[in-house]
Amino acid sequence: MNDNQSADKQGKPTVFYAKKSAESKSSQRSYQGNDSRHQRGSAPRHDQDKSSHDKRRTERSKMNRETIKDNRIEMFRPRSRNNSVTSHESPWKSRVQKSEQLATFENDTTILSNQQLKRQRKEETLVYSENSCKAIFAKRPESIIKAFFLQEKTHEFKPLIAWLVERRLGYDIVDDAHMSKIAQTQHHGGVCLIVKKRSSLTTATYLAQNNDAKYDYVMAIDDINNPHNLGAIARTAAFFKVNGVMLRQPDILDNGASLRVSEGGAEYLTPIKADDFIVSLDQFKQYGYQIVALLPCKVNTIKAENLTKLSVRAKTVFVIFQQINLKLVEFADKVVYLSGSEAMPALNISVLSGILLAKIDRTHTK
Known part of the structure; x- marks a missing residue:
């Protein structure tokens, strides 16, 4: 009788025992060797492995959350030239532009090429002060590119602001410090325009x-490059209804300082470019214009008559200069001067031009 049969007779289940391998025996010995440590309260090895695994998984999850958070904030960070944004800044915080607002032709050279900068400097200019900007708006509003105002000037220039908004042109409300940088002067009057x-x-x-005009007077200005003198002459000329101003470089008349001193008068004068004054004056002579040269002071070697005895035609070109140009003097039909005193033999050219034009105005009233 075999073993199975004897087990069946006794009613007990048959149990099979597997032979232990060398690895299982070594692990059992290792486990038994750690019984003393378990008895001292240390956690089993498999519990330690589980806790360290959970700890690593927690740290990994935290790192992933921080990475996602950083990436999400980075999406809302405003782009800047140096990309320097501090970590404590809120991505939804409104940011005010801190860069200086300058004229179009003073922008960053890294954005505009040198050719573009030269073109803009040639085609655009700054106009500031109240009367000059109002004259620009009245005479040629289409030339306005952008406007800057102090807060207290917005009510006074409300029509100009409405016109800019209607045509979707830019304008900014700035403080006095920024306005001084934009206009490049402290004498800005609270308003500045960038115009063509x-x-x-x-x-x-x-x-x-002007061939059919009954009266026409032109100021031929030679060797006067001071923008304040030019502005004063332009203001006086506009006051006495002079129509044109002849210059070798008419762009000087569009200088911001010249326009400010002219108080808007330059806008009522037509700029005429003359590379050669003799040639241009000869053209005026051919159209029947009288050429009158005004000396800045009395010169004994030049034959001239006193300004108080001057009589002019209905069409006249007045030649004025700081330093006497003998070629222009010789080409003129009449040469006049205003006598002064030994203490002050000459006047400022702008003042002298005003006296000359006032004489003409009195002639018209007679």
């Missing part, structure tokens, strides 16, 4: 346009 420069006429074009 006027295009000057040639002598032939001007004569063709």
Whole structure:
């Protein structure tokens, strides 16, 4: 009788025992060797492995959350040139532009090429002060590119602001410090415009346009480059209804300081470009204009008459200069001067021009 049969007779289940391998025996010995440690309260090895695994998983999850958080904030960080944004800044915080607002032709050279900068400096200019900006808006509003105002000036320039908004042109409300940087002067008057420069006429074009005019007076300004003197002459000329101003470089008349001193008067004068004054004056002579040269002071070697005895025609070109140009003096039909005293033999050219034009105005009233 075999073993199975004997087990069946006794009613007991048959149990099979597997032979232990060498690895299982070594692990059992290792486990038994750690019984003393378990008895001292240490956690079993498999519990330690589980706790360290959970700890690593927690740290990994935390790192992933921080990475996702950083990436999400990075999406809302405003782009800047140096990409320097501190970690404590809120991505939804409103940011005010801190960069200086400058004229178009003073922008960063890394954005605009040198060719673009030269073109903008040639085509655009700054106009500031109240009367000058109002004259620009009244005479040629289409030339306005952008405007800057102090807060207290917005009510006074409300029509201009409405016009800019209607045509979707830019304007900014700035403080006094920024306005001084934009206008490049402290004498800005609370308003500054970036405008396109006027295009000057040639002598032939001007004569063709004014051929039928009954009265026409032109100021031919030679060797006067001070913008304040030019502005003063332009203001006086506009006051006495002079129509044109002839210059070798008409762009000087569009200088911001010149426009400010002219108080808007320059806008009522037509700029005429003359590379050669003798040639241009000869063209005026051919159209019947009288040429009158005004000396800044009395010169004994030059034959001239006193300004108080001057009589002019209905169409006259007045030649004025700081330093006497003998070629222009010789080409003139009449040469006049205003006598002074030994203490002050000469006047400022702008003041002298005003006295000359006032004499002409009195002649018209007679």
